[in-house]
Amino acid sequence: MAAALGAAEQGVEVLLVEREDRNGGVLNQCIHNGFGLHYFREELTGPEYAERFMKLIESRNIRTFTGAHVWKLAPFENTAFIVSESGIYDVYFDALVVTTGARERPFGALMIPGDRPAGIFTAGLAQRFVNIENHLPGKRALILGSGDIGLIMARRLTLEGMEVVGVVERLPYPGGLERNVQQCLVDFDIPLYLSHTVTGVEGKGRLERVYISEVDDEFKPVKGTEKVFEVDTLILSVGLIPQTEILKNFVEIDPKTFGFITSNTGRTSLDSVFAAGNDVIIYDLVDYVSTEGYTAGKHAALHALRKVTPSRRIPIIPGENIGVLFPRFYEEQEDLRIYVRVRKPLENVRVVVEPGIYSRKFDRVAPNEMITFTIPSEKIPPSLNRILVEVEKDEG
Amino acid sequence: MNVVVVGAGIVGAAIARKLSMYDLNLIILEKQPEAGWGITKANSGIVHAGYDDPPGTLRASLCSRGNMMYEEMCKQLKVDFKRIGSLVVAFTGDEVKVLHELMRRGELNNVKGLKLLDREEVLSLEPRLNGNVIAALYAETAGITEPWMVAIACVENAVQNGAKFLPNTKVIGFEIVKERIRYVLTDSDKIPADVVINATGMESDLLAKLAGVYHPPLHPRRGQYILIDKNAGNIVNSVIFPTPTEDSKGILVLPTVDGGTLIGPNAEDLSDRERESVSTTLEGLREVLEKASHLVPHLPVNRVIKTFAGLRPETPSKDFYITAETSPWGFVNVGGMRSPGLTAAPAIAEYVVEYLIPEKLHISLTRKKDFNPERRKIPHPADSTPEKWHEMIARDKRWGRIVCACNEVTEMEIREAIRRGARTLDAIKFRTRAMFGKCQGGFCTHRIMKILAEETGQALEDVLKAEAGSWILNGKVRP
Known part of the structure; x- marks a missing residue:
């Protein structure tokens, strides 16, 4: 919706295609608050945040097409084939923005040994059942992964009458935001097992038992540290995977994260194709997603109007301690907003953008809180061959 | 003539299909809710060429013959x-x-x-x-093929040709009178039988024992x-x-x-x-x-996206064990179906129906005049042309509603699978490939459960993943 808005504000005709019956995606089931503090300067629930955008796009020249599935994309022919209950459509476009978000890593991807019983849910599916379908996924649950949605589901399931016996995280620090650790676990006395992982699941028909163990530095289970939980439900919050498959043969995709590789305008390796949101990198906050969506929409519209020709793309290189970095290229027609996730928690560091573009000191940084900052485009010499982003020890 | 096939794995299903070409009263019993859910569901899905079986063994001759039969069988059954x-x-x-x-x-x-x-x-x-x-x-x-689909398709085709399929039915014994089988006893019924085909995969030695017939001991690999x-x-x-x-x-x-x-x-x-x-x-x-x-x-x-395990039944001699017994008369063992059981299945069916039954049991079977070898497949419009898909949607808009986005499965495909007998989420998954893709059902499980509940008149919380006891939801959050 933010991309549609960004595009429409440039005066182009916009078609917004959504496969669900309602715009907003996963926001619609995120009935907790904490959304919008940056974008709208107020605290909203997920559905409220989505509704703000629904109102914003209503007033523009945007047609929305819900219950519509993009069957095939032919970016070189500027055509999308769309399936819906009213038939098949070929839609011609001058520019395309892909905002397909991410999916949850499924249980099968974790290669956890044991049985394959019912009762193992991704956190998002469990959330859907509880918050929208009005059904509980079980009686007694263990949660694997301390990403934000795992933490939020620990609280939600507790409030709705299930017993949550713990949250298991293989890293030595939580994956979700600090505020969620406090408000979802500490406030409800739910134990957090750091440096632990699930080593087995058992159950005939329905899940009956989950085994966990402490892990060493290589995430290998440590013998003799096994614990058993008699639970009928295992909730997984083990990472999100960008949904980029529809364009996998056409644009550059990060082979490790599967995210689209884009510039600061959202442009992919194809001039007329843009992407933004969790299909590029996994963001902490929807506010960031909206900001980048809006930007990608705006530049897609400018491309469609042929108002700008794509400028030279300066590569942005992730340096020391950088786990996640956005964007991967810089184009001069937009300021450079950088989003960085460090590899591990660090103290007394400096985030620097070389050569000599930006530098800021941090007392403490951690992978669960993204660092983001904006560099105005006039501060970046257009003649650079590359830009380097690093997090280094602060010597001063 | 009453023939009961016990076990609707690939071997039982192929035999049942072959038997359905003949004039007889055919019943297929399966303890699982679906055909092909035992050994058949979890193997490599290979139709072997047949070079590695020791020459002279039964499995060697049935494997190369089976391989030759696969293409036509799958064409008729509309299986990949x-x-x-x-x-x-x-x-x-x-x-x-x-x-x-x-x-x-x-x-x-x-x-x-x-x-x-x-x-x-x-x-x-x-x-x-x-x-x-x-x-x-x-x-x-x-x-390569999809083994469970071969079994499901064989059973569907047999049913099309007059056979009766009873899933969720476990055989608990036989009534034998004067060295002849009279009835198969199940956990819910007593079924008249002249000939019994023991195609119970991992349990064929146990079933043989119930009938008082020798079968080499099996162990799972x-x-x-x-x-x-x-x-x-x-x-x-x-x-x-x-x-x-x-x-x-x-x-x-x-x-x-x-x-x-x-x-x-x-x-x-x-x-x-x-x-x-x-x-x-x-x-x-x-x-x-x-x-x-x-x-x-x-x-x-x-x-x-998935890890799983399957079993293969091994006998000490590592060969198939296929016999027609005369004491009690009419009990046919089709056991020890290790690799290449999937490949050999159509040849085994031919061997049992065209050789063992007439030659060893001296039963002459009469071919039906109206046997129809063609099965109608559940259409998957995402594999067809835009024009064809558009037409289908014009006929029924549910062909245009994508339920599983990863594998582009439509609402009508889900409903058709249920109408053909799928009663659980896994049954729908194996018949349509919904929930079989990269998100493994993360985005669509709730939708499929709603369709299943609606088609079967169940409450949402009564929908099962697979076998009995595999409940998914624990009642409502609030009334």
């Missing part, structure tokens, strides 16, 4: 079958010797299209193979598998085997019919009390990954 060929690869001189021996066996087994390839030829066919390969045995007739998403692209083009040992064909890398990649199985002999042990283990999955990575380095582990 791809003759993609297989390669047995050798990394040492000793292994090359084994390839020559396999070639010799293949010729004795009447296998056509075998060829020894040198390193360059192998690597041009399979560029991602370990570069240390020195030779390979190529078998052009090897293929477990194999674990890892499935890689089709979005990782083509990793190999054909079935890649290591050089086999006397004991096992080894851990393979092969494409699946829907474009994914399967690796496995390892081979663990379990005790005869572990006939339902389809758990994976840390060591097993590690072994699969290690050995497969030796064949094809740099497997995309970050594209794994």
